Amino acid sequence: MIWPAHPGLEGARVLGLLWQLERSQWWTPERLAERQLVQLRRLLEHAGAHVPLYRERFARAGFDPRAGVTWDAFRRLPLLERHEIQETGEALCSEAPPPRHGRIRTAHTSGSTGRPISVRVSEATGFYWRVFSVREHLWRDRDFYARYAMIDTGAADGEYRGWDAALGAAFWTGAIVTLGSERPIAEQARWLLRRSPAYLQTYPSNLAGLARYFVDHGLLLPRLREARTYGEVLPGDTRALARRAWGVPVTDFYSCRELGPIALQCPRYEHLHVQSESVVVEVLDDAGEPCPPGAVGRVVLTGLTGYAMPLVRYAIGDYAEVGPPCPCGRGLPVLRRVLGRQRNLVTLPDGSRHWPTFPAEGWLAVAPVRQLRLVQRSVTHIEVEYTAPRTLAPGEQQRLAQWLCGRLGHSFRIAFTRVAAIARAPNGKFEDFVSEIAR
Numbered sequence: 505m506i507w508p509a510h511p512g513l514e515g516a517r518v519l520g521l522l523w524q525l526e527r528s529q530w531w532t533p534e535r536l537a538e539r540q541l542v543q544l545r546r547l548l549e550h551a552g553a554h555v556p557l558y559r560e561r562f563a564r565a566g567f568d569p570r571a572g573v574t575w576d577a578f579r580r581l582p583l584l585e586r587h588e589i590q591e592t593g594e595a596l597c598s599e600a601p602p603p604r605h606g607r608i609r610t611a612h613t614s615g616s617t618g619r620p621i622s623v624r625v626s627e628a629t630g631f632y633w634r635v636f637s638v639r640e641h642l643w644r645d646r647d648f649y650a651r652y653a654m655i656d657t658g659a660a661d662g663e664y665r666g667w668d669a670a671l672g673a674a675f676w677t678g679a680i681v682t683l684g685s686e687r688p689i690a691e692q693a694r695w696l697l698r699r700s701p702a703y704l705q706t707y708p709s710n711l712a713g714l715a716r717y718f719v720d721h722g723l724l725l726p727r728l729r730e731a732r733t734y735g736e737v738l739p740g741d742t743r744a745l746a747r748r749a750w751g752v753p754v755t756d757f758y759s760c761r762e763l764g765p766i767a768l769q770c771p772r773y774e775h776l777h778v779q780s781e782s783v784v785v786e787v788l789d790d791a792g793e794p795c796p797p798g799a800v801g802r803v804v805l806t807g808l809t810g811y812a813m814p815l816v817r818y819a820i821g822d823y824a825e826v827g828p829p830c831p832c833g834r835g836l837p838v839l840r841r842v843l844g845r846q847r848n849l850v851t852l853p854d855g856s857r858h859w860p861t862f863p864a865e866g867w868l869a870v871a872p873v874r875q876l877r878l879v880q881r882s883v884t885h886i887e888v889e890y891t892a893p894r895t896l897a898p899g900e901q902q903r904l905a906q907w908l909c910g911r912l913g914h915s916f917r918i919a920f921t922r923v924a925a926i927a928r929a930p931n932g933k934f935e936d937f938v939s940e941i942a943r
């Protein structure tokens with residue numbers, strides 16, 4: 505049978521979960537929260553019984569999930585910091601993971617600072633995560649027969665038959681072509697011209713580098729329909745840049761190695777919808793209270809499917825802005841944008857802090873710079889590394905410093921160094937601004 509098709513076992517499982525997600529996305533926020541609480545209670549019961557760290561924590565807090573879980577009680581539980589995952593290790597792992605959740609693998613996330621954390625993920629959890637990526641494909645209404653290109657850290661130069669396993673289990677898909685993001689931009693560009701994909705997935709900084717290369721060299725990708733970004737904060741100007749280079753929209757995807765998909769871009773707007781069926785997302789102010797729409801706070805995550813290593817109220821280190829309910833009608837909560845980490849905050853001499861952004865059209869207008877990276881060394885001093893075909897003249901440096909100070913909100917002392925290439929973080933990601941004093 506080709507039509508209507510008769511899915512195999514794995515396809516049936518994917519479609520079975522998708523069918524539920526197709527419905528739950530339209531539920532009211534109240535109904536979603538109610539179902540989350542039912543699942544949360546199950547997870548916390550398991551954590552309290554079988555995970556040493558939570559057994560001890562819950563006992564100390566006088567919290568017994570078997571007696572029922574309310575949102576108030578949940579929000580009083582202590583946060584789990586990243587360094588605690590690094591330090592506690594085994595104490596966070598379940599002594600009796602449910603056998604039906606399948607084999608457990610260990611995933612390592614090196615992070616931008618190079619301090620790795622290890623998390624355990626069951627087959628069941630991995631399956632949930634993959635189905636959310638299928639949801640994302642369906643939200644964008646992508647043409648599954650078209651060619652998909654992915655430029656990712658450490659990826660081999662290759663061509664494979666299906667886009668990915670979960671999608672392929674339920675739908676026919678075309679080929680995926682992959683390349684390592686460590687390759688020079690010019691080489692990536694030649695590869696893209698040869699492959700001519702309909703979709704391109706890569707990091708925002710890599711996408712911006714490619715878009716600028718295509719604009720500078722007057723090159724086109726006539727088949728490209730959409731760019732898809734993940735893994736780093738998407739700067740506001742990258743969407744405009746992709747439109748200028750290829751005439752395509754950018755779709756962003758907020759996820760992490762520890763907890764899989766966190767929020768997907770709305771099919772109709774540029775903000776993100778929290779994936780409430782997989783993760784509880786809290787955005788908290790400095791006092792630990794939930795932020796109202798329009799406010800920025802710390803992102804705190806609780807995975808709903810991770811029994812092998814429950815992460816309860818995990819402060820991942822990101823900051824995000826809460827958005828109002830979405831006019832598209834989905835009840836999934838809205839994150840208006842993800843702003844990055846504490847170390848991406850600039851601190852001014854008066855003690856105030858904000859997340860600076862450096863739209864490329866600004867610096868391109870004053871100097872022939874290809875890429876910039878700023879490091880704040882003190883409240884008065886910032887060092888800038890840049891790549892460019894030649895060293896900037898003193899006048900260009902002065903104009904660039906002036907523009908940067910405008911973006912930073914203060915007249916910092918700025919020192920420039922031209923480098924052959926700007927080093928990426930150990931996880932292959934790029935941050936254009938890092939503060940050494942933000943803590």
Ligand SMILES: [Zn+2]
Binds near residue numbers: 771772777832833834
């Ligand atoms: Zn929406």
